Amino acid sequence: MGQLVGGIWQDARINTVKSDGSFDRASSVMRNWVTPDGQPGPTGRGGFAAESGRYHLYVSYACPWAHRTLIFRQLKQLSDHIPVSVVHPDMLGSGWAFEKDEHGATGDDLFGSDFMHQIYTRADPSHTGLVTVPVLWDKAQETIVSNESAEIIRMFNSAFDGLTGNTDDFWPAELRDGIDAVNARVYDTINNGVYKAGFATSQSAYDAAVGPLFESLDWLEDRLSTQRYLLGDRVTEADWRLLTTLLRFDSVYHLHFKCNRARLIDYVNLWDYTRELYQWPGIAATVNMEHIVRHYHYSHETINPNRIIPINPIVNWSAPHGRDQRGAA
Numbered sequence: 331m332g333q334l335v336g337g338i339w340q341d342a343r344i345n346t347v348k349s350d351g352s353f354d355r356a357s358s359v360m361r362n363w364v365t366p367d368g369q370p371g372p373t374g375r376g377g378f379a380a381e382s383g384r385y386h387l388y389v390s391y392a393c394p395w396a397h398r399t400l401i402f403r404q405l406k407q408l409s410d411h412i413p414v415s416v417v418h419p420d421m422l423g424s425g426w427a428f429e430k431d432e433h434g435a436t437g438d439d440l441f442g443s444d445f446m447h448q449i450y451t452r453a454d455p456s457h458t459g460l461v462t463v464p465v466l467w468d469k470a471q472e473t474i475v476s477n478e479s480a481e482i483i484r485m486f487n488s489a490f491d492g493l494t495g496n497t498d499d500f501w502p503a504e505l506r507d508g509i510d511a512v513n514a515r516v517y518d519t520i521n522n523g524v525y526k527a528g529f530a531t532s533q534s535a536y537d538a539a540v541g542p543l544f545e546s547l548d549w550l551e552d553r554l555s556t557q558r559y560l561l562g563d564r565v566t567e568a569d570w571r572l573l574t575t576l577l578r579f580d581s582v583y584h585l586h587f588k589c590n591r592a593r594l595i596d597y598v599n600l601w602d603y604t605r606e607l608y609q610w611p612g613i614a615a616t617v618n619m620e621h622i623v624r625h626y627h628y629s630h631e632t633i634n635p636n637r638i639i640p641i642n643p644i645v646n647w648s649a650p651h652g653r654d655q656r657g658a659a
């Protein structure tokens with residue numbers, strides 16, 4: 331795992347683990363927004379109007395953050411307007427790469443690049459920082475609009491509604507405070523919590539992550555015993571943000587990241603809920619379990635130095651979920 335320094339790729343990384351052994355996730359740095367008319371969004375500069383075919387999305391099927399953007403692209407019927415390129419699941423010495431020798435990896439359809447870091451230096455030839463996915467690229471300004479998934483999904487939620495006619499709203503005004511509060515806990519203890527447990531290099535850092543992770547899963551299990559979705563009877567952004575971690579839990583996080591107090595399938599409500607969301611129209615097509623399992627086990631040399639891919643449980647994601655019989659809140 332490397333990074334860019336002054337526009338040059340370095341196969342070495344600084345500052346992802348703090349002195350106490352805890353994992354320190356860097357903040358995303360490209361933070362512009364696509365808006366209906368190109369007015370500036372909450373951060374960054376303006377000039378990124380919603381137009382069909384203007385933007386290109388770079389993702390990894392393995393990455394839970396990129397997965398959110400694929401889910402919103404489906405939910406909001408953006409597939410015909412925003413094409414996608416998918417990186418190879420192995421993230422090795424040169425970072426994310428565009429090799430195509432794994433089913434589902436598309437190569438770079440836009441520029442034919444070999445590596446994802448070339449997309450970053452195309453936008454900023456002297457860029458310093460991590461080379462992460464997802465990336466939303468603007469063909470008109472030849473630059474990166476954003477590399478922050480939480481913000482890309484908010485753009486997808488509403489900016490293109492005039493083009494698609496799809497006005498489904500997963501961040502409705504009346505639920506925003508509740509969604510943001512759930513997101514904050516889910517991000518810290520679950521979405522990023524599994525990484526904090528998995529990348530910890532001290533017992534205390536691991537303990538500090540894995541305890542709150544399972545406390546939060548217990549909290550959600552309880553919540554889902556009386557309501558269908560995290561915010562009540564309406565599916566929201568909070569559910570989709572949680573889903574990408576739950577889908578990876580038993581096949582990756584349980585073993586590879588040592589998140590093994592319980593499996594997802596041990597949680598009756600969370601397990602049914604995960605299958606319901608998986609079976610939502612269009613969602614299954616965004617899930618590529620081969621890339622997910624391959625990426626983590628093959629790429630994280632410090633955790634799995636022999637790169638052995640485990641056998642893993644066979645999961646029937648299509649089994650009936652029974653959530654529709656459950657009373658809403």
Ligand SMILES: N[C@@H](CCC(=O)N[C@@H](CS)C(=O)NCC(=O)O)C(=O)O
Pocket residue numbers: 331332357358392393394395396425460461462463464477478479480
């Ligand atoms: N805050 C970013 C995080 C994205 C991220 O960390 N992606 C990982 C893959 S799961 C990545 O590309 N890592 C590359 C690296 O760390 O060098 C977001 O949510 O978009």
